[in-house]
Amino acid sequence: MQSADLGHIHLHYRIDGPEDGKPVVFSNSLGTDLRVWDPLLPHLAPGLRIIRYDRRGHGLSDVPDAPYSMGQLVRDTEALLDFLNIRDCVFVGLSIGGMVAQGLAVKRPDLIRAMVLSNTAARIGTAEIWRERAKLARSQGLSALADATMERWFTPKFRASPALPIWRNMFLATPVEGWTGCAEAIAGTDFYSTTAGLKLPVLGIAGDRDGSTPADLVRETVDLVHGSEFALIRRAGHLPHIEQPAAYAEPVNRFVLAQGFGAS
Ligand SMILES: O=C(O)CC1=CCC(=O)O1
DSSP: OEEEEOSSOEEEEEEESOTTSOEEEEEOOTTOOGGGGTTTGGGSOTTOEEEEEOOTTSTTSOOOOSOOOHHHHHHHHHHHHHHTTOOSEEEEEETHHHHHHHHHHHHOTTTEEEEEEESOOSSOSOHHHHHHHHHHHHHHOTHHHHHHHHHHHSOHHHHTSTTHHHHHHHHHTSOHHHHHHHHHHHHTOOOHHHHTTOOSOEEEEEETTOSSSOHHHHHHHHTTSTTOEEEEESSOOSOHHHHSHHHHHHHHHHHHHHTTOOOO
């Protein structure tokens, strides 16, 4: 457990793997903390340096007053990677984390060599939807959003499994200020034109039963970048690395290794 003092904010982060391993940065989704990647880690190729962090308003990072902007979320990540002296990473962005990836790749191409855009898009939902959800969260708490969120995150089969409370509790443990702050950032984000100008290797990943970023939406964004690849994970919702970790790891490992990121 470590905290980075970035001057404007403290972010909680964690690094696993050898110090001289090639860096792969994981940026998670709204309403989750860095532990959301735990099911995937045992399936990743050996020898990588795995960097995870809690976005502002989430996990053990600072919780500034809402609203947040996507520019702030990108800047936080940029500052963290500079603090950790990370360059040329493969950046794996899940949902809002994928939006941060798109913004950061435009702003700081020196930081990102290639990116995985997982269950994300240049624009997710509509501003109205996110502002409605934020209003409900502020008036009634995240419990008012929990059932619908689990339906977007997971298939019915997974929702009936004993593992569900782990992820539901992670969602419910998110500070309302942090969740609504990030929801406002999503509401204000449309990266279509800037993502279309990106020139770096991109792998898109979608779940065939994603209730938040359906596969066609993910594909539309990923196709904006010339030469991008795409993988569909079957029997999975918005968090396919939890429901199908081995199937998710397969394209990620192939893509990461194709960037010259083998064990050193
Ligand atoms: O729909 C959800 O709540 C899931 C989600 C959308 C953006 C994000 O990061 O998570």
